[in-house]
Amino acid sequence: MESRSKSGIVLYVEDEKFDRFFMQMAFQELELGQALRMVTTGPEALDYLSGKGKYADREQYPLPSLLLLDLNLPAITGFEVLQWVRSQAHLQSLLVVMSSSSPQPEDKLKALKLGAAAYIEKPNSGLKFVEVAKGLRTQWPGAFGG
Numbered sequence: 001m002e003s004r005s006k007s008g009i010v011l012y013v014e015d016e017k018f019d020r021f022f023m024q025m026a027f028q029e030l031e032l033g034q035a036l037r038m039v040t041t042g043p044e045a046l047d048y049l050s051g052k053g054k055y056a057d058r059e060q061y062p063l064p065s066l067l068l069l070d071l072n073l074p075a076i077t078g079f080e081v082l083q084w085v086r087s088q089a090h091l092q093s094l095l096v097v098m099s100s101s102s103p104q105p106e107d108k109l110k111a112l113k114l115g116a117a118a119y120i121e122k123p124n125s126g127l128k129f130v131e132v133a134k135g136l137r138t139q140w141p142g143a144f145g146g
Helices: 015-030 040-051 078-087 107-111 126-139
Strands: 011-015 038-039 065-072 095-100 116-122
Touching: 011 040, 015 038, 015 065, 015 126, 038 040, 040 078, 065 078, 078 095, 078 107, 078 116, 095 107, 107 116, 116 126
Parallel strands: 011 038, 011 065, 065 095, 095 116
Antiparallel strands: none
């Protein structure tokens, strides 16, 4: 098994533009703006993680240290992306945190069973995205290059 990526890159897979905006603002407020990469769909996440198509340049699109993955994505769900990640030898040690507005215990349980390190509920206020970003940095400082 490959050791965890030390790229300091967080790949945020999120289809909601306001959530992407607030997360970007949160990372910038914490002076982590350079760490955040974003894609909007499951297939785009698979391409990024596989280094396919426009994501083939690993200098520009390095493998992330942490994958922050929305549960409810169009085309391919967050659960399906997580299952795919865990089936890839080169991604076995990738830290995956599932993010959702769903407070359903069965969603959290399924995410953890499939190999997510954690399941966090999305904030209901844009101002609280900073707390999410701080929490990620505090819990997994190595994912941020620290």
